[in-house]
Amino acid sequence: MAVLEVHGLHQYFEQGTVNENHALKGIDLSLERGEFVAIIGGNGAGKSTLLNSIAGTLPVSQGQILINGKDVTYQNVAKRAKLIARVFQDPRSGTASLLTIEQNLALAEKRGSWRNFWASGVKRSDRQHFKEKLATLGLGLENRLGAEMGLLSGGQRQAVTLLMATLKELALLLLDEHTAALDPQTSATVMALTDKMVRAQHTTTLMITHNMASALKYGDRLIMLDHGEIAVDVRGEEKQHLTVEDLLTMFKERSGQEFADDAVLLS
Known part of the structure; x- marks a missing residue:
């Protein structure tokens, strides 16, 4: 089974007006696992x-999108x-500048189920897991879990954002x-x-x-x-x-x- 299926996807902007833009014209696309x-x-x-x-x-203006x-x-x-996880062009998007690296990763771990996050905090086992994951980036960030995201360089921040996007299945x-x-x-x-x-x-x-x-x-x-x-x-x-x-x-x-x-x- 394909992970992503797009069937006959059309997208219109300002449809029915003199400024109508037919942006997507019947896109068919399939991505395998x-x-x-x-x-x-x-x-x-x-x-x-x-x-x-x-x-x-x-x-969607017209068409169908299936995931799994x-x-x-x-x-x-x-x-x-x-x-779905998404990483944007701007390194500041998708992360919270005033929260620490650890807190950002903890939020990513709970993607789609953020309820009671602040009450439960970050578990010790999660902290060790985050350190191990950060070490795979090769940027030395595993020792900076308490640093605010806003203090990282653009490249460091985008690397962490990538990690956040793939942290959870x-x-x-x-x-x-x-x-x-x-x-x-x-x-x-x-x-x-x-x-x-x-x-x-x-x-x-x-x-x-x-x-x-x-x-x-x-x-x-x-x-x-x-x-x-x-x-x-x-x-x-x-x-x-x-x-x-x-x-x-x-x-x-x-x-x-x-x-x-x-x-x-x-x-």
């Missing part, structure tokens, strides 16, 4: 709209929280351009950590990115969106041997136009 999929495309291609639809932050065979099309974000991890706000060196470090964590836990992952090189380097499969439609979908051995030039040629052959987003080409 443990699959790591990178999605790339220019501005307005539909990347964020697709992720927001899957996450539940954007009501369950129809979640009309479930809100809160109800999907036990199934989940069906699907959504990465929303999660390295875009980082400098090139830190971005490369966080991407390497991402790959390590996703592979180690066999986490089904959907990552959107503006970085064409990262999309080619990481993941089992690459999807290229264009004006709300899937223009390119490659995986396995075919993906492994692709270069940026190959991908641009493939895009032109399948979409009938040149890829013209400099922000993607130069990233």
Whole structure:
């Protein structure tokens, strides 16, 4: 059974008006368990709209979304929280700046069931578990459990956010351009950590990115969106041997136009 199934997904903005925008045009997509999929495309291609639809932050105009065979099309974000974790572009999103690393991890551990968190506090066994998990990041944060999240660098914070997202068993991890706000060196470090964590836990992952090189380097499969439609979908051995030039040629052959987003080409 596929972990994620998207059937005939359409998304409209300002539907029925002169400003109508048909952002997604009948997207069909399926992710198998443990699959790591990178999605790339220019501005307005539909990347964020697709992720927001899957996450539940954007009501579906038409179509169906299933996670582990369950129809979640009309479930809100809160109800999907036990199934989906999401890491955003801004390292400050998804964490509480004034809480400690330990407290943030404890909240993540209770994802979808936060009731009575403050009354129960952090257990000693959980504290040791958090230290062990933080040690896997290789950033020395296992000895800084009591430090406020707001004191961490952008890269450190994004690494902890990744850990928080995968701390508890989940069906699907959504990465929303999660390295875009980082400098090139830190971005490369966080991407390497991402790959390590996703592979180690066999986490089904959907990552959107503006970085064409990262999309080619990481993941089992690459999807290229264009004006709300899937223009390119490659995986396995075919993906492994692709270069940026190959991908641009493939895009032109399948979409009938040149890829013209400099922000993607130069990233």
